[in-house]
Amino acid sequence: MSTLLLDKFEAVVFDFDGTLVDSEPWYARAWEETARIVGITEPPDFNEFIGVDDAKVAATVIARYQLPLSAAVLQERYKAVFHDRYASRIAPYPDTLALLQSLKELNIPTAVASNSGRKHVLGIAGTFGMTGYIRHFVCADDVARKKPYPDMYQKTCELIGHSPDRCIAIEDSVSGVAAAVSAGLYCIALTTSFPLTRLSDASTHAATLSDVRKLLQI
Secondary structure (H helix, E strand, O other): OOOOOHHHOEEEEEEEHHHEEEEEHHHHHEEEEEEHHOOOOOOOOHHHHHHOOOHHHHHHHHHHHHHOOHHHHHHHHHHHHHHHHHHHOEEOOHHHHHHHHHHOOOOOEEEEEOOOHHHHHHHHHHOOOOOOOOOEOOOHHHHOOOOOHHHHHHHHHHHHOOHHHHEEEEEEOOHHHHHOOOOEEEEEEEOOOOOOHHHOOOOOOOOHHHHHHHHHHO
């Protein structure tokens, strides 16, 4: 099917958490529980850290609350809490697989650009059958500078074989939108994690992946 956006662009790059899978609330819950375990009686709103890699979250929390821990130790405690209590609650959004299937049928290359680690992303993607649709995964392990820097999107476009101005990015976070836009991609911002006012630098916006399908007319 010929569509306006897909006539102009040749590939789609997805963020992962908060975009393809409903995971951000569980990360926030795990961080909050971890904060209380290490003695923070009034933890911050960890939703503000959506799109920020775990190492930076840990370093920020340690500095803010003057914790006598290293960032690596705090990250390990967080990971233990997350895997023990919240990992099993992550699931794709209702329209994730349908959207990926439609793009595959149209021979539109797809990729993931995620600030999460490769093992984590591939584990979830494999569990829910997404690896059969997505050609490339670029994760936190693969670049020196994570979002909001453009490096991840630049590397993803290189792997796909299309210039950034021929690719669509789908993002849910402030840092993700910044990364996609600065790399030169057309960015659709999902308002699953932040209000539209925080994502105003994006090219356009959508409330759900169902709305993304409508934008792409597929």
